[in-house]
Amino acid sequence: MPIKPPLNGHTNQQTIWVGLALLALLPLSLLLALSWGSSGWLWPWLATETQSGLIWELRWPRAIAAWITGALLAVAGCLMQVLLRNPLADPYVLGLSGGASVFALLGISVAGTFGIQTLPIPVLAFLGALLTTIIVFVLARGKGPWSTTRVLLTGVVIAAGWGAVISLILALGPDASLRGMLFWMMGDLSYASLSAWWLAPVFLGLALVWFRARSLNVMSQGQLQASLLGEATRARFWEVYVLASLLTGLAVSIAGAIGFVGLIVPHLMRLLIGADHRVLLPAAAFFGGGFLVVADTIARTLLAPRQLPVGVLTALIGVPLFLVLLNRAIRIRG
Amino acid sequence: MHTAPFLEVQQATIEIGEVCVARDLNWAIQGHEFWGVLGQNGVGKTTLLKTLAGLHPLTQGRVKLHGQDMPEIPRRTIATSLGMLTQETRYAFDATCEQTVLVGRHPHLKPWMKEQASDYELAHRALDWLGLADLKHRSCMNLSGGESRRLALATLLVQDPQVMLLDEPTNHLDPANQVSVLNVVGQHIRTQGKAGVMALHEINLATCYCTHCLMLFGDGDWLAGPTDQLLNTDNLSRLYGCAMRLVDDGEHQVFAVAG
Numbered sequence: 131m132p133i134k135p136p137l138n139g140h141t142n143q144q145t146i147w148v149g150l151a152l153l154a155l156l157p158l159s160l161l162l163a164l165s166w167g168s169s170g171w172l173w174p175w176l177a178t179e180t181q182s183g184l185i186w187e188l189r190w191p192r193a194i195a196a197w198i199t200g201a202l203l204a205v206a207g208c209l210m211q212v213l214l215r216n217p218l219a220d221p222y223v224l225g226l227s228g229g230a231s232v233f234a235l236l237g238i239s240v241a242g243t244f245g246i247q248t249l250p251i252p253v254l255a256f257l258g259a260l261l262t263t264i265i266v267f268v269l270a271r272g273k274g275p276w277s278t279t280r281v282l283l284t285g286v287v288i289a290a291g292w293g294a295v296i297s298l299i300l301a302l303g304p305d306a307s308l309r310g311m312l313f314w315m316m317g318d319l320s321y322a323s324l325s326a327w328w329l330a331p332v333f334l335g336l337a338l339v340w341f342r343a344r345s346l347n348v349m350s351q352g353q354l355q356a357s358l359l360g361e362a363t364r365a366r367f368w369e370v371y372v373l374a375s376l377l378t379g380l381a382v383s384i385a386g387a388i389g390f391v392g393l394i395v396p397h398l399m400r401l402l403i404g405a406d407h408r409v410l411l412p413a414a415a416f417f418g419g420g421f422l423v424v425a426d427t428i429a430r431t432l433l434a435p436r437q438l439p440v441g442v443l444t445a446l447i448g449v450p451l452f453l454v455l456l457n458r459a460i461r462i463r464g
Numbered sequence: 465m466h467t468a469p470f471l472e473v474q475q476a477t478i479e480i481g482e483v484c485v486a487r488d489l490n491w492a493i494q495g496h497e498f499w500g501v502l503g504q505n506g507v508g509k510t511t512l513l514k515t516l517a518g519l520h521p522l523t524q525g526r527v528k529l530h531g532q533d534m535p536e537i538p539r540r541t542i543a544t545s546l547g548m549l550t551q552e553t554r555y556a557f558d559a560t561c562e563q564t565v566l567v568g569r570h571p572h573l574k575p576w577m578k579e580q581a582s583d584y585e586l587a588h589r590a591l592d593w594l595g596l597a598d599l600k601h602r603s604c605m606n607l608s609g610g611e612s613r614r615l616a617l618a619t620l621l622v623q624d625p626q627v628m629l630l631d632e633p634t635n636h637l638d639p640a641n642q643v644s645v646l647n648v649v650g651q652h653i654r655t656q657g658k659a660g661v662m663a664l665h666e667i668n669l670a671t672c673y674c675t676h677c678l679m680l681f682g683d684g685d686w687l688a689g690p691t692d693q694l695l696n697t698d699n700l701s702r703l704y705g706c707a708m709r710l711v712d713d714g715e716h717q718v719f720a721v722a723g
Contacts, residue, residue: 211557215556216556217556341575341576342575344570344573347559347563347567347570348567348570350556350557351553351555351556351567352554352556354519354550355550355553357519357539358517358519358543358547358548358550359543359547359567359568359571359623360539360541360542360543360544360570360571361539361540361570362539362540363539400557400558404558404559404560404563405557405558405563406559406563408578
């Protein structure tokens with residue numbers, strides 16, 4: 131057995147405890163989502179047949195959608211932060227949410243204006259994210275080595291461009307659709323529902339990303355250092371970029387532009403278990419998923435029957451949680 | 465038996481922007497050799513090292529690593545036998561010093577493998593050589609300039625390549641640490657038959673540690689040879705564009721700017 135080292139000043143034991151807690155968070159958060167709702171608390175196994183229908187046909191697929199969205203955003207956040215070597219990066223920094231929003235809002239406003247009910251908003255959102263990915267890729271590619279600055283600037287400027295288009299749509303769009311648009315932009319799981327089978331490809335994808343985890347450790351030391359340590363960097367960087375974009379695009383098309391999860395979860399996990407991506411990636415996925423399930427459950431229950439956009443809740447819970455942990459970390463280290 | 469040199473540069477012309485770093489450079493680097501690359505600021509010492517690492521395209525000629533053309537070798541294979549200490553190291557995320565140096569094992573491990581006990585041993589030894597043993601659990605973001613420099617060198621030693629390229633390894637180091645760091649590198653080269661190429665500005669460290677020197681004059685001209693033959697006041701005065709003289713107190717000889 132190799133001597134197990136402490137990770138990032140955190141003892142191995144702490145990593146194990148955090149790992150166990152994260153594993154437990156998956157069933158516990160799902161149980162919370164199933165049991166708690168506008169009608170109060172009800173254990174799923176005590177439900178009558180009608181209640182059972184509500185639980186398994188409404189709450190369950192929504193909770194699965196929330197878990198998957200959270201996990202995707204958290205992993206995409208980790209990848210973006212390494213890719214741009216910037217702790218401030220989140221999955222949306224390169225304009226993906228902007229592109230998705232523009233397409234989704236256009237869809238909503240067209241649907242509102244012409245009374246078309248069946249426009250597939252998630253598909254439109256995904257196309258918007260994909261389009262943005264391609265635009266940034268083509269414009270930022272250039273010659274020579276991968277340039278973080280060029281990619282970041284291109285992405286940020288495109289995000290600003292999308293932002294202007296969004297304002298335009300909001301200003302000109304039909305009043306009746308406005309509320310739906312705002313909810314979509316804040317991130318909303320009201321219409322999201324996914325079968326539990328979707329967990330299989332998500333876990334598979336996560337396992338594949340995990341094989342790149344040590345490469346990510348190397349890449350976070352910068353482009354030159356990474357190629358000196360044997361990463362064929364240009365290809366590898368674009369690979370990570372496309373991967374992060376796809377994950378984000380998927381998340382956005384499921385639930386709109388939920389903020390904060392992709393920024394805060396990777397940092398929280400780094401504070402708890404360190405920066406080694408072999409541990410960080412799975413931890414972020416599990417925490418991001420569980421966190422969003424809990425946030426969404428609160429969002430639909432707190433002011434029931436009114437539903438809050440979950441994006442508001444993620445920020446309201448996430449900000450104090452993050453600040454407390456950051457403060458503790460500083461005190462311990464200082 | 466004849467074996468190919470560790471690193472061989474053949475009829476190479478190296479340019480960066482408007483600057484011609486070297487024209488028609490023929491240069492072979494063998495095991496047990498410690499080369500110093502000297503030249504004024506901006507003559508392209510870093511570019512030369514990057515060229516040796518296969519990260520800067522040649523205008524002409526070729527670079528061979530163990531007899532094989534550099535562009536034909538996968539980066540990961542290159543990284544197992546050639547490593548480079550870059551001029552600056554900036555860390556973006558918190559990691560312990562131990563974790564940071566372990567990254568040096570990356571090219572030696574398959575994607576699904578994790579570091580073994582021997583990798584940890586090597587990491588601890590490298591931290592120890594460079595006087596960083598006590599900082600094992602310290603974050604790489606909380607280091608002084610000199611500590612961070614030694615950490616980067618420790619990472620290179622953990623990577624354990626046969627050819628070590630060092631871009632101004634003594635940056636940020638006080639005189640005592642300059643000497644101890646170069647002692648570590650020099651010892652690796654002597655006892656393990658590695659090869660070193662180091663860009664530096666301190667001529668007197670070059671005379672102490674380097675077996676050979678390469679001078680870059682900034683116009684594509686170059687001179688290469690054993691240190692004791694190459695380093696004299698004429699060559700150095702031409703190299704730095706100012707008069708240099710040899711100061712001898714009977715015990716040591718050091719080069720100094722005259723005037």
